Amino acid sequence: MSLTSDFTKGIWKENPVLVLLLGMCPTLGVTSNAVNGLGMGVATLFVLIGSNIVISILKNVIPKKIRIPCYIVVIATFVTIVKNLMDAYAPAAINEALGLFIPLIVVNCIVLGRAEAFAAKNSIIRSIADALGMGIGFTLTLVALGASREFLCNGSLFDIHIITAWNTPFLLMIFAPGAFIILGIFLAIMNKLERHSAIKNGRIYTAPEHLSCSACRICDMNNIE
Amino acid sequence: MKETIRLTAALTIICMIATVLLTYVNDLTKEPIAKAQALQKAKALKQILPPFDNNPFDDAITLKTSDGEFKILPGKQNNKIISVVISGYTMQGFSGKIEAMVGFDKNQNITNIIITKHAETPGLGTKVCNRKEQKTLNSLFSNKKITGIVPNKFLDQFNGRNLVTLTNKDKIKFDAISGATVSSKAVVDAVSRIATEYLKYINKIGDVK
Numbered sequence: 001m002s003l004t005s006d007f008t009k010g011i012w013k014e015n016p017v018l019v020l021l022l023g024m025c026p027t028l029g030v031t032s033n034a035v036n037g038l039g040m041g042v043a044t045l046f047v048l049i050g051s052n053i054v055i056s057i058l059k060n061v062i063p064k065k066i067r068i069p070c071y072i073v074v075i076a077t078f079v080t081i082v083k084n085l086m087d088a089y090a091p092a093a094i095n096e097a098l099g100l101f102i103p104l105i106v107v108n109c110i111v112l113g114r115a116e117a118f119a120a121k122n123s124i125i126r127s128i129a130d131a132l133g134m135g136i137g138f139t140l141t142l143v144a145l146g147a148s149r150e151f152l153c154n155g156s157l158f159d160i161h162i163i164t165a166w167n168t169p170f171l172l173m174i175f176a177p178g179a180f181i182i183l184g185i186f187l188a189i190m191n192k193l194e195r196h197s198a199i200k201n202g203r204i205y206t207a208p209e210h211l212s213c214s215a216c217r218i219c220d221m222n223n224i225e
Numbered sequence: 226m227k228e229t230i231r232l233t234a235a236l237t238i239i240c241m242i243a244t245v246l247l248t249y250v251n252d253l254t255k256e257p258i259a260k261a262q263a264l265q266k267a268k269a270l271k272q273i274l275p276p277f278d279n280n281p282f283d284d285a286i287t288l289k290t291s292d293g294e295f296k297i298l299p300g301k302q303n304n305k306i307i308s309v310v311i312s313g314y315t316m317q318g319f320s321g322k323i324e325a326m327v328g329f330d331k332n333q334n335i336t337n338i339i340i341t342k343h344a345e346t347p348g349l350g351t352k353v354c355n356r357k358e359q360k361t362l363n364s365l366f367s368n369k370k371i372t373g374i375v376p377n378k379f380l381d382q383f384n385g386r387n388l389v390t391l392t393n394k395d396k397i398k399f400d401a402i403s404g405a406t407v408s409s410k411a412v413v414d415a416v417s418r419i420a421t422e423y424l425k426y427i428n429k430i431g432d433v434k
Contacts, residue, residue: 032346032347033347036347062235062239063231063232063235065228065232066232066235066236069236070235070236070239073239073240073243074239074243076243077243077246077247080247080250081246081247081250084250084251084253084254084258085250085254087254087257087258087261088253088254088257088258088261089254089257092261092264092265095261159357159360160360160361160362161360161361161362162361162362164361164363168403169349169404171349171404174346174347174349175346
């Protein structure tokens with residue numbers, strides 16, 4: 001695979017939210033408006049790049065059998081350092097917008113998932129491309145989800161009221177049920193599109209082989225390359 | 226057995242390196258973080274107090290309670306107290322603690338309320354707590370800017386109310402924001418707790434003149 005496909009696969013073909021279904025907690029939790037989605041996405045993007053670089057450098061040092069606890073320690077340390085440095089030195093406006101989301105990322109399974117599935121097996125450059133693609137894919141999805149929910153709730157986008165006469169908020173959309181409903185609709189559209197293009201090319205639509213559950217080797221101690 | 230020891234050692238070393246790094250960064254950033262937070266609080270204070278020439282945090286009286294603290298911050302001019310800000314909290318928010326600052330003028334009437342910390346639902350509870358400009362497409366292009374404190378319909382309804390009318394929270398009259406009844410009631414609770422604490426200590430800080 002080339003660098004370009006390492007980068008682009010995160011945006012559409014292996015989109016972390018809509019295809020891999022990783023990081024559901026922040027996806028459902030923070031997307032009550034577009035600004036929050038953007039903040040969470042950008043914060044995750046930076047942490048993902050950092051953690052992919054660190055894991056990729058350390059991949060030969062960490063013993064394979066205890067790699068997952070090691071990754072968790074490395075990622076949690078990295079995120080905590082970033083949080084402290086941001087609190088201390090970042091301009092107040094940036095800290096206000098992103099600071100809230102940084103602690104949420106410590107246990108985000110996108111970061112751990114990419115460390116395990118990609119950074120631990122590939123070079124630094126390819127890991128950075130992967131992190132950029134996954135981070136941007138995550139950000140775009142969260143912004144789209146947040147924007148839909150925000151607009152359906154009170155007719156605004158990015159805190160700007162588009163429809164000024166919309167006085168009664170549609171509360172369902174801003175609470176958890178709305179998140180599930182909109183995410184379900186997004187997943188349905190994604191699958192429909194994929195299926196449509198598969199049928200058009202004369203194939204039967206199945207989940208990509210390396211992403212299906214039977215191909216998962218994350219917890220398999222015997223299958224350590 | 227040998228492998229167990231090897232793996233344990235590896236994990237121990239990695240955790241120790243992480244600990245050392247974290248300790249170092251924590252020490253390095255402790256002071257700048259405290260400074261940044263103090264700056265933010267001072268900014269909030271400037272918004273609600275009339276001009277003062279002392280550092281209210283130096284003259285503060287802190288009242289510790291079981292789960293937080295109230296602070297009485299007098300604003301002085303030429304060594305005379307001209308107004309007082311009380312910072313306090315309530316635990317009855319929709320998602321826990323709400324911290325507020327309430328400014329009182331020399332007649333013990335409320336000048337302004339700001340919420341300094343909360344975790345209310347974005348889009349609902351935030352309507353009660355945030356002093357954020359309501360943007361529309363029109364306002365985006367007309368380029369009008371609000372100077373000073375941004376109005377908030379809910380918080381501003383308390384302006385001018387006297388201290389003694391606020392101590393009993395069941396008797397405070399207010400218009401709640403629809404869809405955010407819990408947050409509205411929580412802010413009222415915070416204001417009344419602040420008023421109650423202030424009334425207890427009002428004689429100790431000297432007459433407000």
